[in-house]
Amino acid sequence: MPTIVTMPKWGLTMTSGTITGWSREEGDPVTEGVPLLTVETEKAVDDVEAPASGVLRKIVAAVGSEVPVMGAVAVITAPGEDLSDEDVQALVATTSEATAAASGAAPRVAREGRQAARDASGRVNASPAARKRAGELGIDLATVEATGPGGRITSEDVERAAVEVAASAAAPRTEVFELADGTKIAALLAGPADATETIVFLHGLGGSQSTWASVLGHFAETYRVAAVDLPGHGASDKPSPASTDYSISGIAAKLGEFLEKLELAPSILIGHSLGGATALQLALDRPKLVRALVLVDSAALGLEINDELLDRIESAPSRDEARRLLELFFEDRRFVLERGINDMHAARNALGADDAVKAIAASAFTRRGQNLVLVDRLGELEVPLLVIWGELDRVIPSRHAVAAVTALPTAWLEIMEGVGHVPQVEAAPAFAEIVNRWLLSIPGP
């Protein structure tokens, strides 16, 4: 059976990719899992592996062409399989039709939309069915383009407008919220507008919301998601340590204020490493803002912290340091990519970032271990708790996870085998499934 190689979707915001190179030519044998081509997106360049072994029968998209996500780029035939040019074309055509269909179907009777007609009193010309649908869907008729005869808005026009509103609300976008002290907090928001629950994602020390890129899409189908850049990180403000409280409780207070601004509380909090400690602190300080808590390789659940992390953070933020940091984080070295090193290096060198990260680290950790250990207070939690840990985490040992669920026996524990400090990147699909399954098992809001 032939296999169609398609443009992958890396992260929530990717809509297309440009092909920068093919490592095989038509007619060459290919092996499943071996890089076949390189693709450049807005943010990164990466390899796409062959999805099957066989022969590279046809390259559909040449170097330099931009292909939408899920669009066909090549066809691989099984060893010994014979496929005519017509069959190749037909295969590719079905893929492009499917891609086009997924991007929105046209109305049956194609007619240009235009501004709806109004009578002398300003009443919009809309059919009875359109008025009823507009009421049901909460659509303002004044904003709807008319395709009906005489500039009349039809029920289909209203439905189309509702889809557009939902799509624009659901489209991933970065928004900035200003806190009372003037600190601006950036967050990537996505998910259906009519979703009833929100998940807030909190990254670790020196990271950014991009750490969740591989899993956000899974959750954004059902939930509203907000991946936050903590103060001193990513696109959020990085005030001087002299003027701001960079302790975990200080960051938790800012996060609480952010959640109130977002008007989406109580939210499900998923925190990684230092973000986990922040989430836990907030759940203890402001229980009304939190509906459920997921701690991933989290700080504040035990004393130990690898000195090497502190060495890296305390060093000047060079490119080599960035590489060593990633090597410490990931068990699987394939995740230590040039792109990741470049991102980390750039992030550490952003104005104010290094001072902020060093200040946070100094407040949270010393060579004797973590300053904040909340494991004895887990019993105070009023919300369900899930603890996820990479079995081979070299930054914070997985026995902290065991200590946490020992202290709070109602908590759920998942140890992910063979994974290091960042399971949401190293084992993204399994991570998403664990969280999704757990979210379905806990009581509703």
Add this chain to the structure above:
Amino acid sequence: MVTETATRTMTYQQAINEALQIAMREDPTVVLLGEDIAGGAMVDHLVNDDAWGGPMGVTKGLVQEFGRDRVLDTPITEAGFIGAAVGAAATGLRPVAELMFVDFFGCCMDQIFDQGAKLRYMFGGKAKCPVTIRTQIGAGVSAAGQHSGCHYSVFAHMPGIKCIVPSTPADAKGLLLSAIRDDDLVMFFENKVLYGTKGDVPEGDEGIPLGVADIKRVGDDVTIVAISRMVQQALAAADTLAAEGIEAEVIDPRTLSPLDEETILSSVAKTHRLLVVDEDNPRCSAATDIAAMVADKGFDTLDAPIKRVTAPHTPVPFSPPLEQFYVPSPDRIVDAVREIV
């Protein structure tokens, strides 16, 4: 599991003839009355000849099988033989009378509407009037103003009368069987232009229930409710529209009273647009009635004004070009749909 019924191709006229034959074989109280429906009565050299079988030959052959006691030639006296049929129905027979052209209803309206239609009501349900009146409707054969009207809306207006408007041979057979078996006065309107049209007709004696519409063509973009011969015009228009990407749903109500409102309303709920096509005159008509019903009960499903394509408010002209203009054409139906889609 539904068993496939065998069908044969026959004309609308043959299908009606077959229904009459089946009904007369299954029930000895079924008798036929009408002008020249056998032919040759009281004329020595014609009495054994199948001279007529009605003006269109619809009853041909029945006098030979069932005899002159059950296939009665009557004088040209609508008041007389329709009155006789109503009286016979009230006293135990199941007559099928033929009013040659509906345009003649004025001569026998007392017997139909003041006697037959009211019997069951006025006797508190103790009397019934199982009479079927077959009659010809429709313009298109240059039969002029006194032999070409439709006028079924007059009968649908009156309580106590069931009105059937078959558009295909199969519907004609199945609906006529149900009409004869029904215990109320039923008007059965045969469109004379359809007599020669052919279609598949099931074998056997199964009737089609009264008050159940038939979706003759499925579509998502506009609902066309078409009556009698207008079903054929609407189907022709739907083919033209399909070439433009407009899929029309054509609904044949088959009976105007009772009317299958649910099928019409659910189709309009899907297409959001309604056109009613009726060869009858437009004022106080079946088309107006259906439009008003949907405007009332389906208002919130409408995306466009309800349109009607009907004959003008005049008698049928004799002049062939004028008559052609008079009857709603596929072109007029297509134009009306384009206005609302």
